[in-house]
Amino acid sequence: METKSIMIVGVGGQGSLLASRIIGNVLLSQGFEVKVSEVHGMSQRGGSVVTYVKYGDEVNSPVIVKGEADIIISFEQLEAARWLPYLKKGGHLVTSTQQIDPMPVINGAAVYPDDIIEKIKAQGADVIAVDALTLAEQAGTAKASNVVLMGVVSTKMPFDESVWQAALEQCVPAKFLELNKKAFALGRAAQ
């Protein structure tokens, strides 16, 4: 099998590490070779963050380059726009509609683009936009937006739901499991 690539992008602190761990465990359980590459340190402090997940029969480079991602999962609209060049032609972009102004926008040095999702669609990309923040709050906490998006992306990957449930159980502490399962279900039912 040809190597597949998934990118998880967002703003530092949005929970991309948990998301990548869940996907990594799903893929490992299916017998793929998997590499997950994270960014730690300085860039996590509210900066743009990106996590790469690659899987297949053989995975070499852990990073994803422009035009290579089969799926991009974005926790924030502007980040979807930023990382769009990494999406393969014909790939899927799953994004939360959440907007977080970066400091240059807060300072008035730059403008947050409007109608981002429409503009991305106009480039010919397949976009699924979901209000993950509201769904996460419905599940019990805004922090579960990451797992809502896992629910959405699970519909774009050829694995049984039980595989995702098992990965959730492995990656989420027991006391938050029910809440996260609810968030996952809301994401899966969304779109």
Next chain:
Amino acid sequence: MKKLMLGNEAFARGLYEAGCRIASSYPGTPSTEITEEVAKYDEVYAEWAPNEKVAMEVALGASIAGARSFCAMKHVGLNVAADPLYTAGYTGVTGGMVIAVADDPGMHSSQNEQDSRHHAIASKVMMVEPSDSAECKEFAKAAFDLSERFDTPVIVRMSTRVAHSQSAVELCDREEHELIPYKKNIQKFVMMPGNAIRRHPEVEQRLVDIREYAETSPLNRVEYNDTKIGVIAAGISYQYAKDALGAKASYLKLGIVNPLPVEIIKDFCDKCETVYVIEQLDDVIETHCKKHGLNVHGKDTFSLLGEISQAIVREKILGETAEFNEFPENVPVRPPVMCAGCPHRGLFYCLSKLGVMVSGDIGCYTLGATAPLQAMDSTICMGASISGLHGFNKARGAESEKKSVAVIGDSTFMHSGMTGLVNIAYNATNSTVIILDNSITGMTGHQQNPTTGKNLKGDPAAAVNLVDLCHAIGIKSVRVVDPYHMAETEAVIKEELEKDEPSVIISRRPCALLKYVKHNPPLHCDQDKCVGCKQCLKIGCPAISVHNKKMTIDHTQCVGCGICTEMCKLGAIVK
């Protein structure tokens, strides 16, 4: 059993399996998790040392005592530990000694992108370089065996992408290595000139022996496919090359990067038509090849700067580029910022308002240099804020002393800031030093340090009292402020700047991300009272933004620190 593991986590597993007994490190991205992970194994004693030099000396001491020992640091940390390293190269070891050093090509979280292979060459110490998590574990284990076999510390060179990528690792059992009986050996371990002179030839002979071993070591391997293109690479660069070229090229993958073999490289170059050395940062392997008269491409094709990727290899060697969509407008950058509720924010706002020269240091607070606060004039390396301020004030005189400060975190102060403070007291400048005490080592992800009262395992430990320490150093004026109270903080800074003596201000408030810190409910902006004056934006809080010309506060980010309420003259920001 196979498990998905970070390179750093796999490295820690290798230490455990190899029977390592003692680990001492100073945190530094991207090396930190090795020591955090190894601390989870009860069989290994692990600690955070105050700095890398101390950590390496602890490891060497443990090795002399007969234990397999370890220390970890980031690339710039090896500069701090270079002193013990270069002489540990002479003494050699008793129990195996392994040093992890993590380079950061692309500077994801570093102040420079130095290539630590130069330290291995200069200290004449063996260095190996893994390319994925499975190799991190295997190389860590092999490094202990090689350390004991060749009587040398062995450096394992990590890089960001290897350290922070997860891939599958096969777990094995721990092999116990009993303490080697201690024997006093003055000739080997007392490095005064008469003994060191006799050690030096052994160091040179050891390099010859290791080079000979490298010719046949399983850590170096050849993969022949199409021989029109040959690639020589180590570490993550090998993965990029393999990804880009697959079976279109043959590979010489080097696991031992110092000393480099000669014969297998010559043989590989003979068999391949065009040979590329693909290495990040400096031209270490390429220079070695050219020294031996081999015709290879290297930095004529690839950059000395930043990271390589499969896309760069594909473009440079095959001339292929990928197609992709571009967002049709400018996408504003999203630089890292101080978190909402960060205690440093109030302090930096005061410094920005006062317009003083700020001699900065390494940590989260380096973000005080970014807009809108921009309250920093220099940042060089760990501890340089304080010593640099002293030099600045010696050069510019008494007027400068009243218009300049140093800022340094609690952990960085313990690392190498306090010697600078001793210099200020001893050699007398009326400098003002601000210790940003957030009760944790923040930037690297919350590690304990000698001021926090806890050790690496989270158990109670002796805590340095910063006020007493500063007094003992000879600083009489030591004040403690809460940076959430900006008016008071500003007043204290002004008073201390005016004094004709050196002073220390401890700006004390725990990091807002610490689990035990209780947050207030989020604040919100009363839209009827807000006139859109943007005064509150001057503190650069990521939770505050403008919508329809009025301020809004993001309730998912706000922790109710209340600094912004001091900015709003209209009382529009409310609970």
